[in-house]
Amino acid sequence: MSEVAKPRGAVRTVLTANAWLVYLFFYAPIILLVVFSFSADRNVGRWGGFTFDWYGEFWDNEGVKRAIWVSVRVALLSTIVSVVLGTLAALALERFTFRGKKVFDALLYLPIIIPDVTMAVMMLLFFSEFYDVVNGIFGTDLRKGFGSIAASHIAFNISYVSVVVRARLAGMDQRLEEAAMDLYANRWKAFRHVTFPQIAPGVAGGALLALTLSLDDVVITQFAAGPGATTLPVYVFGLIRKGVTPLINAVSVVMLAASILLVLMSLAVEHVRSDTPSAATDDPVDDDPHQDLRDGTIPRHI
């Protein structure tokens, strides 16, 4: 970095001030939310002394607890299924050529690109009109609510997982697999002992992304859920629309803590990902600080 390009004088002051203001803008709302969740005043945003009451109320609230339980189960189920399917899809696209590959590739990208509202509408029409048909054909007993929410989360998570794993596969030296097979490993053994250990950080990153997205989603879940079970974000969204209460503050802080925990885990995995010595050390993908951008793994936000 050339020192000369570093701004000086007034420009430097303005740039530095702007940077501090941006961080203030990012963090002030979050910090205020946490602070006011401990305020005894019934009006959110007014300080009335320190209390844990709202967290107590949160703990006693059956609706919230039920929603948390649904959220956790949906997140785990959709993550497990989408990690398996997404990793397989990534392998097929990066390592094989087959008929219909282009169509599959496009279909895999669509859930990332499509507006949330459109996908929500798709899920509403599908589950309200054709759910019974699906159950009839496959003899399943998917109930609207948990089943339909998980099904819709898997649909968008497969795409995100496959994008992350594909990036990892693309950065990996394919000659390693070839070498394994030249040494008489069959395809499965080559995958098990060579490919998988290499892409494991990518798979872990994809899983954390899937968990985050599943725990974050409001619109699609709301439309897929119907009157049955709801997840925590949808439940809280409903509460906010009825009126703001300190209870929502407390629930929000818990959700915030969970999502920040997931971010920190992703960052740690990212760290491992860039530390793992890869055969393709000359590949710029490996020490790329903007991997998220390139992967398209920017979080899905409504």
Added chain:
Amino acid sequence: MTVTETPFETVEHGEAATPEFERANNKAEARRGFLIALPAFAYLTLFFAIPLLIVFAYSFATRNRFGEAVFSDVGFGAYEKLGEPLIRRVIFRSLWLATITTAFCLVIAYPFSYFLATRSPKVRNILLVFVMIPFWSNFLVRNFAWRVILGNDGVITRITEAVGLGQTEILFTQKAVVIGLVYGYLPFMILPLYAAIERIDLHLVEASRDLYASGWQTFRRVLLPLSMPGVIAGSILVFVPSLGAYVTPEILGGAKTTLLGSYIVSQFLTARNWPVGASLSFVLMAVMLSATIVYFRSGGRNL
């Protein structure tokens, strides 16, 4: 195996490659690839492609006397309805708010990204992590935080009251929606802009200054043109989700600030005009798809 006669290149997986063998092998590989792709392919066909086609079909349906969507009179009626004044107003309002949001993000993020790009690598990475943390934390909660701040007893009102400006009424207006959208999508602008500026050889800035260009001229003639791919990519990444935003306007906006997302939702949940809702969500998707194509063309992916 002896490596004497056979040239190394034709030996794959320890077997001599005759044309027939190669063809059979390719075929087997293709079948294997297809089988590996099949679970995800089948899943997305059932739970994504078919629902998409259903919405497409509904966008050509009409409503009967009971408000149910029927397919007896298929046509472009629902698409023609999008030109009606009420819907047109919603569309223009959404376009306008998305434009303002993009402009604010650009003005805030450009100097910020330049600031980031001129730090030492170590500082830069730490600063980037602190951009990523709010970016990845729960979106609903981040919008709710603004509801608390902008509300009647919120921090903002109490500050303005203290300095004698009286009550501010930002909540439930378009201003609140724009604040929420900028808050939500600012990182979408920062990250590609930073990536673009970081790539520029900043010796060019130095050279431009050596040749007596003013700071403004250097920005206008050197930095801005070179960072244009980042500007385009960031603008698309902010504009597109702002246009389809649903949660932010629902939480921070009021009755007078209905945007496309909420309008589409209302067509399904309250107004029960499925054909119009379906056609509008299809138009929204078309806008996003074309923006994505522009994004890829502009090299957004290679930033």
